[in-house]
Amino acid sequence: MATANKEEILRSSGFGHRIGFGTRPAMLVVDMQVGFTDPEKSPLAGNLDSQIGAVRELLPIVRRGRWPVIFTTTGYDAHGQADAGLWARKAPSLRLLKRGSDLVDLDPRLSVQPGDLVITKQYASAFFATNLASTLTALAVDTLLVTGCTTSGCVRASVVDAVSHGFRPIIVVEGVGDRAKEPHDASLFDIDNKYGDVAPLAEISGYLASLAANDRPAP
Amino acid sequence: MATANKEEILRSSGFGHRIGFGTRPAMLVVDMQVGFTDPEKSPLAGNLDSQIGAVRELLPIVRRGRWPVIFTTTGYDAHGQADAGLWARKAPSLRLLKRGSDLVDLDPRLSVQPGDLVITKQYASAFFATNLASTLTALAVDTLLVTGCTTSGCVRASVVDAVSHGFRPIIVVEGVGDRAKEPHDASLFDIDNKYGDVAPLAEISGYLASLAANDRPAP
């Protein structure tokens, strides 16, 4: 492995370009469920108050533009969790996330609305074994504004899948969080270099404002 | 985000358990192709000599046991690279990996043999948009010994997908490498905590020896 600094190495390898915004965005909120956001109720949770704040700031802008809002939550069969497959061998605490339990409910601060789509998933990526890609394609979405948790877990896996499926992943930096700082920083570095554009809320709000100012084609 | 050290945090969240070896392994060598292993020929490449050494040590053991050996290589349509999708917007140098060019050939030190399977892929994960999962299922494989490059790129994405698809990912620590040390270390930490077991070559060789000593059921 080389000794030069990682930024230089990635740049000289031809990574780190901007993928850029498209013209038909949707917003994805990954696993902002009680099991990950409320440390008093769940050993899997961390303090994600500031990230929830950022999501709450972005949500009304997206809804005003009538762009799709999609939440995911991780949840398993209440009996036996056969649908947790082998992943629960690696992280047995995932078995706590039983469908029907409040750990699978979305954080109440997000106030999900009729018309939002809620997808229950079983694995790290929001795309894996779910209808997310089909739904985005049917809606002609080309850009995915990604928020949620955790950065090094389900967010990163979802971003890798998003660009692989053909959607532009834009990561809202204030809206993604993790249990620890180092995995968070390391995954943002990898994502920004290889899979999607990491951007601040202000830039994303500006993009949405400019889109809304134009006539948008009907879906 | 919490201030405790990352090891403690992950442990208290219930991650980092051993997924363990199964009884029907296969070996996966991710993207050990000239475009990633020969820095004189490719800006995408790094020095992976020691990793190739480890792969060369493990390959004959796996072949002797007649367990499947699967190589992947990343390659795109020679004209236009439409099959690189949006990923090539993020990392335009990927366009160099044209099918038919020697950058897509496997590193000659690996000496691929008839009966090995070579899968050409377009995205980070060896499973994404390929027949890898189907092939492993049809062969009744339950354990995937993972080697290749890069740790923070195609190896990590493949490991996340492996456990999601229902295979036990075992990462051969001497056999995976990256362009820079920090992303390599950060991804091994995340993998070992959340997706697969990171293990030394000696432990994996021991496992294969113990398997070979028993009668194995026919496929």
Added chain:
Amino acid sequence: MATANKEEILRSSGFGHRIGFGTRPAMLVVDMQVGFTDPEKSPLAGNLDSQIGAVRELLPIVRRGRWPVIFTTTGYDAHGQADAGLWARKAPSLRLLKRGSDLVDLDPRLSVQPGDLVITKQYASAFFATNLASTLTALAVDTLLVTGCTTSGCVRASVVDAVSHGFRPIIVVEGVGDRAKEPHDASLFDIDNKYGDVAPLAEISGYLASLAANDRPAP
């Protein structure tokens, strides 16, 4: 197109061989939900009483052997049905299948039990955008006993995907049904020739009895 009869043509093309039983079965019941089984409640439904009878005959044998039982039901978001994608343009009546409505409930004659897995799907195939393949792989299943409805719709699509994913599809002929006789017969012909083995309940019961008579390895 040739003028010889279809049986001869397929045989001379090398189709129609037996895929055979494996050693680790699971039972799949496709979409035996009120919306498809109760003509008084749903325009999508047909009379499937005899098929439900066959499923009820097979279920206790499978449960006694402690092999997995998986039910699917087709259901969409109650507001807007964005997750019906483009399929609902072709068949608008699918929009009736709203999650939470009784049309999505499994037929009460099936008496689902704790430990059975119920997968809610949105498209024809039980595998499409669901965790079915992952779950079967994690459970080391190699053989899928397929029942349900409709033969020319969700059953056929599931069988095509099953063999593609690497599982042996065995269609329980008394346990699959359709809205009309011709599509039913035509799909059984295609399936038996190209994708899975169509077999009577008696043969499948005999297979399960012979498996149960042997010591089975733990999952």
Added chain:
Amino acid sequence: MATANKEEILRSSGFGHRIGFGTRPAMLVVDMQVGFTDPEKSPLAGNLDSQIGAVRELLPIVRRGRWPVIFTTTGYDAHGQADAGLWARKAPSLRLLKRGSDLVDLDPRLSVQPGDLVITKQYASAFFATNLASTLTALAVDTLLVTGCTTSGCVRASVVDAVSHGFRPIIVVEGVGDRAKEPHDASLFDIDNKYGDVAPLAEISGYLASLAANDRPAP
């Protein structure tokens, strides 16, 4: 099963609506390879001369509009065909389709051009274990003009997957063929009722002409 005629039954169930044309088409040619089109060279082949004629009529129109053209061919590893999975147990003659053999070459009458995309697949659906969905999404395609063979095999499986992935499948009726007449007719009936719109070449040419007459947005 009901005794009314199948057309009435499907209509009263709410099937058979038009999915309609979108604004960004691509053309798919399924498995028009020597192994399926040249009966002198392959037991898997039928006479598809008229279908190839229809494809040759449509191709220049699509190319003139610079819409994507995608061919698939079914091909397996030359040694052992592990990538044929379980499908080759059902149809052992598929093993003849070895990559590198002329049975996997596209029919020479199609004159593939640089810029066309050729996807090698292993299973019935053109989408299964291939990058087709990703490529179409990245190209912002919304409508898939489907031709090729066989109607009851790879064409039908591809159409079911197309609508499931969120693309509008339009089947060019003169451009799809089968080994025998009954499976061909039965699958066209099912497709037109449940998965895509079966339309004559003249209607599709008219649609493309109307699109070309308008300014099309850049990809």
